[in-house]
Amino acid sequence: MDGKIHNLRARIDELNLQILELLSKRASTAEEIGELQSAMGLSHYDPVREQEMLEALTFANRGPFTDGTVKSLFKHIFQASMQLEESQEKRRYLTSRDTRRQDTVVMVGEVPIGGRHSPVLVAGPCAIESASQVEAVAAHVAGQGVTLFRGGAFKPRTDPYSFQGLGKEGLRLAREACDRHGLAFVSEIMDAQHLALFEEYVDMLQIGARNMQNFTLLKAAGRSRKPVLLKRGLSATVEEWVMAAEYLLNEGNGNVVLCERGIRTFERYTRNTLDVSAVALAKLETHLPVLVDVTHSGGRRDLLVPLTKAGLAVGADGIMLEVHPNPAVALSDQKQQIDFDTFDAYLDDTGYHSKLSEKRLEVYGF
Ligand code: PEP
Ligand code: MN
Numbered sequence: 001m002d003g004k005i006h007n008l009r010a011r012i013d014e015l016n017l018q019i020l021e022l023l024s025k026r027a028s029t030a031e032e033i034g035e036l037q038s039a040m041g042l043s044h045y046d047p048v049r050e051q052e053m054l055e056a057l058t059f060a061n062r063g064p065f066t067d068g069t070v071k072s073l074f075k076h077i078f079q080a081s082m083q084l085e086e087s088q089e090k091r092r093y094l095t096s097r098d099t100r101r102q103d104t105v106v107m108v109g110e111v112p113i114g115g116r117h118s119p120v121l122v123a124g125p126c127a128i129e130s131a132s133q134v135e136a137v138a139a140h141v142a143g144q145g146v147t148l149f150r151g152g153a154f155k156p157r158t159d160p161y162s163f164q165g166l167g168k169e170g171l172r173l174a175r176e177a178c179d180r181h182g183l184a185f186v187s188e189i190m191d192a193q194h195l196a197l198f199e200e201y202v203d204m205l206q207i208g209a210r211n212m213q214n215f216t217l218l219k220a221a222g223r224s225r226k227p228v229l230l231k232r233g234l235s236a237t238v239e240e241w242v243m244a245a246e247y248l249l250n251e252g253n254g255n256v257v258l259c260e261r262g263i264r265t266f267e268r269y270t271r272n273t274l275d276v277s278a279v280a281l282a283k284l285e286t287h288l289p290v291l292v293d294v295t296h297s298g299g300r301r302d303l304l305v306p307l308t309k310a311g312l313a314v315g316a317d318g319i320m321l322e323v324h325p326n327p328a329v330a331l332s333d334q335k336q337q338i339d340f341d342t343f344d345a346y347l348d349d350t351g352y353h354s355k356l357s358e359k360r361l362e363v364y365g366f
Contacts, residue, residue, distance in 0.1 A: 027081055034085030044085045050078055094249040095242050095256075100287045106227050106255045109184030109203045111147045113257055113317050114289030120318035122186060122229075122291065123343070124150035126333040127163065128170035134177045136325045140340050142181035144347055148204075149174070149183040150320060154190045155332060156210045163331035171201035178203075186229055192220035199226060209233050209261055209296075212244050222251025231259045231293070238278050242286055258282050258290045259320060260311075262297030271299020271336070274307050280314040289317040299336050305349045321346070 034044055057074055058067040065073070093099060105115040113120050123141045128134045128151040138149055153170030155163065166173070171187060178185040184203040189195065190211060198205055204227045211217055212233035221228050228248055232241045241258065248256045260279050262272025274297035282290045292311030294304050308319050324330045324337040338346065 030081035095246050095286045104287045122148040122150050122320040125324045126322045127152045128174045138177035138181045150186045175201045192217045218247040222248040222253045227255035234264045261293035276314045283315045291318045292316045293320040295322040308350045
């Protein structure tokens with residue numbers, strides 16, 4: 001009796017191996033189908049095809065398993081194949097951590113962003129308004145050790161009658177001020193046709209929240225050699241944001257920094273809601289540096305310090321904020337820009353640059 005069981009078990013072991021071999025062959029074939037479907041932009045899940053296969057299998061079933069058992073066994077196989085196809089597809093994304101394990105470090109002029117570098121601070125006015133205004137802000141922030149300057153020359157405004165920016169003249173004024181103070185210059189580009197102009201004046205192209213899915217603009221910026229700061233759209237999911245970055249990388253521009261700037265929620269005490277989990281997620285899912293724009297996130301001066309701490313605590317590689325010599329007369333974002341005294345107090349309260357990054361290393365280990 002014992003000998004018979006032993007032989008039957010040996011037969012089961014052999015059958016297991018044969019089943020495994022067949023399953024592996026089936027999985028490889030499913031992968032090939034998956035690749036073709038991806039190339040054609042088709043979905044991997046085809047319920048009609050799945051139903052046809054189950055019908056063919058139950059028709060061929062001669063027992064001893066019931067039709068229900070055969071269906072359930074094969075459904076597991078179908079599901080495993082689908083997961084395989086999906087994980088293969090995910091691995092191919094250039095932005096994915098699966099494609100590149102190490103953190104990408106993006107150089108903006110001489111300034112590194114990402115990896116184990118200290119968090120950066122990008123500061124400057126919402127909009128470039130005049131030669132004296134841009135000079136005053138550049139001089140002040142540079143004097144405080146800031147190396148990255150922001151300022152919009154082409155402004156995406158909700159109200160078409162509000163200040164739209166100085167355009168090319170604004171870029172020129174900011175470039176000159178940045179050169180005088182050794183600052184790298186970041187500015188928002190709204191139109192793919194402006195690329196040559198921006199390449200002449202800026203060190204980093206900013207793609208704003210409202211243009212996050214302007215695919216023509218993304219493709220143009222992807223062909224540029226300038227690094228890109230890609231803001232998250234007002235109502236964009238993390239996946240949509242990362243896919244927008246994928247457009248840039250796919251066109252050959254790997255120097256991309258993501259920027260969370262708050263999303264639209266039901267909350268009204270803040271202008272937007274800073275999605276800290278998105279910052280952590282973007283760091284986990286991609287290898288790209290991530291900044292947090294604390295000005296547009298909360299839209300409140302009294303939140304700048306806590307939102308900075310929150311952003312850095314979840315792993316942000318830097319912070320963006322808006323500074324104006326006299327916010328009360330600013331031509332845009334009056335309510336949330338800060339004056340020089342408030343900026344200095346902000347630096348003290350956050351311990352930016354040195355204390356806070358050292359403290360973060362001590363507390364969180366990164
Ligand atoms: C900006 O940074 O000037 C700006 C317009 O921000 P956002 O695109 O995030 O609204
Ligand atoms: Mn602004």
